Amino acid sequence: MSVLLFDIDGTLLNAGGAGQVAMERVLFEDFGVSGPIHDIPAAGRTDRAITEDLLRFYGLPLSEEVWDRFLTRYFSRLPAGLGCTSGLVLPGVRSLLDQLQQDERLELGLLTGNFAEGARLKLQHFGLGDYFSGGAYGDAHLERNDVAREAWGLVKSWRPQVQPSDVWVIGDTPSDIACGKAIGARTVAVATGIFSIADLAPHQPDYLIASLEDRAWLDEVG
Ligand SMILES: [Mg+2]
Incomplete structure (x- = not known):
């Protein structure tokens, strides 16, 4: 067994990068931050760790309110992202x-x-x-x-x-x-x-x- x-x-x-694209869209379009993301590795890491790094990178607070809003927007944007990538x-x-x-x-x-x-x-x-x-x-x-x-x-x-x-x-x-x-x-x-x-x-x-x-x-x- x-x-x-x-x-x-x-x-x-x-x-096809849909997850990362959806996360970036949430940050740019829902949280209004701008500028390229660098030095945040994703492969093999947890979404919790990646997201905390992203929020910190843009100086956003790791509050429950920000966290809940990020997750809600991410899950609503991900399906569209999956639909338009070459996954x-x-x-x-x-x-x-x-x-x-x-x-x-x-x-x-x-x-x-x-x-x-x-x-x-x-x-x-x-x-x-x-x-x-x-x-x-x-x-x-x-x-x-x-x-x-x-x-x-x-x-x-x-x-x-x-x-x-x-x-x-x-x-x-x-x-x-x-x-x-x-x-x-x-x-x-x-x-x-x-x-x-x-x-x-x-x-x-x-x-x-x-x-x-x-x-x-x-x-x-x-
Ligand atoms: Mg993997």
């Missing part, structure tokens, strides 16, 4: 999920830095919304390792007898590998995001693959 926890951006899909489901993903879903020994979940509602909107847009039992998200956590710890709690609630080594964390960044290791899970790094095989190799995932078309790692899942 295994539980597979998937990252979203760069792993299951490429949203795609990454190679092998749909057939892999179809295959895994048939296997009753497996449970599929999400371990992502996305806000939960952002994750739902992205997966729904690309027709991937129905594969997952649930997930841990980046709404409250600044550190991805804390998202992984929340995911582990969820895994235990789904399948109490599961051990950490029965859990697989599949993602496209060094942070995905690190957070999988933080909970004792096995890790699959896939070079379909901004990190290449050579970038990911030093972080020593259990499996390092070019895309989810490569299924050799599945021989160990069961």
Whole structure:
């Protein structure tokens, strides 16, 4: 019995920058700030951490009122952003999920830095919304390792007898590998995001693959 926890951006899909564009639109059009954003990395980080950095960058207060307004506007702008970018489901993903879903020994979940509602909107847009039992998200956590710890709690609630080594964390960044290791899970790094095989190799995932078309790692899942 295994539980597979998937990252979203760069792993299951490429949203064509829709999330970032929607965040920038909210800042420029709803909060009235201007000027280019720089030095705020996004890959592998939580939306909470990215958004806090953005608000700080523009000198906006991290108050509950600002936070609520930002989220409301972001979730209302994201669907339009998804509709007009050149996003795609990454190679092998749909057939892999179809295959895994048939296997009753497996449970599929999400371990992502996305806000939960952002994750739902992205997966729904690309027709991937129905594969997952649930997930841990980046709404409250600044550190991805804390998202992984929340995911582990969820895994235990789904399948109490599961051990950490029965859990697989599949993602496209060094942070995905690190957070999988933080909970004792096995890790699959896939070079379909901004990190290449050579970038990911030093972080020593259990499996390092070019895309989810490569299924050799599945021989160990069961
Ligand atoms: Mg990712």
